[in-house]
Amino acid sequence: MLTERQLLILSVTVDDFIQSAQPVGSSQLSKKSELPYSSATIRNEMAELEGMGFLEKTHTSSGRVPSEKGYRFYVDNMLTPRALPLEDIEQLRSIFDTRLSETEEVIRRSAMILSELTNYTAVLLGPDIGKHTIRRLSIVPLTADSALALIVTETGHVEKRIFDIPQGLDPSNIERMINILNDRLSGVALSDLQFRLEEEVLAVFRQHIDRYTELFASLQKAVVVSNDNNVFYGGKLNILNQPDFHDLHKIRDLMGVFEGSKLLPAILSAGGPGIQIRIGSENSLAAMEDCSIVTVSYDVGNEQSGSIAIVGPKRMDYKRIVTILDTLSGDLSKQLTRMIHGK
Template identity: 45%
Template sequence: MLTERQLLILKAIIDDYITHAEPVGSRSVSKREDMSYSPATIRNEMSDLEELGFLEKPHSSAGRIPSQKGYRYYVDHLLSPQKLSKKDKSGIQSVFQERFSEIEEVIQQSAKILSNLTSYTSIVLGPEVFESTLKQLQIIPISNEAAVAIIVTDTGHVENQTVAIPEGLNTHDLEKVVNIINERLKGVPLVHLRHKLTTEIGKVLEKYIDQYDLMLSLLNRTFISHQNEKVFFGGKTNILAQPEFHNVERVRELFNIFEENALISKLFRAEDQGLTIKIGQENRFEPFDECTVITATYAIDGKHMGTVGILGPTRMEYPRVVGIMDYMAKDLSKLLTNRYNK
């Protein structure tokens, strides 16, 4: 268990390192306003903190930097989220209230605000599709061989996919089927569509439609793979301003990762409701060993929808970011609930 004084010193060192990105020496800690001990005393405590694993030394004659364990302790016990300034709050509000827009635009905007406010990179996972339900299906033939299938969800989101028309399919029947689907499957979550196709309305279709097999194969392809979440970035290049990324090889690696939506989605998907902080190796992903990922979930009317996330160096301005994220997630939830849940 750490003593009161150790806590004070640990917090001082981390706060200092967060802002200056340089190893913190005993002298500069001692000089702080709320610090009434001499450098020598601090040195002794620092030595202890190092032995306990909360601090480390880049080399023997440098100051200390927080270890991953140090950050973890800081986050768990010493962190007090910063209240947002009125300016920040009104900044968020104003962007949201700008105009009526599709849910994805709102999300995209959120990512942008988040990165602007934090000056880190923000990553927002769009509403998870399995929560949204079918509003309307359209299949529009483009040529003799292809058609565009359009799915509109209750949130106003539009998915579209080009599908080949199986040879010999009667387009008249296709229309009929689309109508049946629109009548009977409205309100069904997208992820269940494929399943319902065979269970719920399978019999109906078989009765009305000659080429049931052909039709099914077409519809299956229409409903396939809408499970991939959209990923929205804000301030992709913000993180390059951090000294941690002053080497092009790393940058390259990072941006390659950014291109892999599936990976990003996996890394940022929140496991729990609420705010999560993953520091360094807690991300279980080697290129992020010196990064912290903070995620928060947003919801529509209490139903979990997606995740807003921030990627920054482990040396992140935790108080500020946590404050912002918290506010943001709640505000976003409120907004989305108001707009799309009536």
């Protein structure tokens, strides 16, 4: 059990190190108005905190820095969200100033603004595309033997695919195909699209579309929907500007996670409701052991959700980040839900 004095010294030590990125010594703490103690008293208490595992001694200085245990205690027991300056609030709201028609555009812009506001790396996991339901389908002939399939979902998501059409096919067949697809597939989830094509649409094509075998095979291949592209980044390289990252091997591994790891969406989806903070080794990927990840979920309507994450050093400005994410998650949920319902 920490004493009141130890709690105060630990809190000020963490705050100071977050701001300065320099080891904290007792002499500099004794000059702070919130610590009315002598340098010797503070030094003794810092030694006690080190012995309990909340602080660590650095190799290059007599100062101390927070340990992972210290950060965890600080986050769990001392973290009070900091009010955002008006200019930050206005920058967050600017995400929604432009009328964007697709949910992906809003999410992509959110990632960019977040990275600018925090100087860290922002990662947004979009809703599961497979759960999107089809609003309408369009077929646009491009050449004599190709066409563009457009699938628009209730969320405003648009899938675009070019597929082959049999040469010499009468244009009336294309029109009939569009009517059949919209009649049979409107309201169907993208994850069920392939099944419904095979079970319902193929039989109708057989009755009403000339050369249906070639056309159906091409269309079916074109509309396979992947969920791999629903991760959006802002400021991938921002984290490299932090003085905490200087090991080139670790930097390369971290960039590898950002570039292609299939594990990242699962990491961002993990955790319970509200703000979740994972510090250092609490992250399941070794490449992120020097990072903290702060995540929060957002809703898209009643049944879909996504995640927002800030990836930064363990020496992250948690008070500011928590407020930013809490604000954005609420605003993003309202905006995307309005887009779904057309309001």
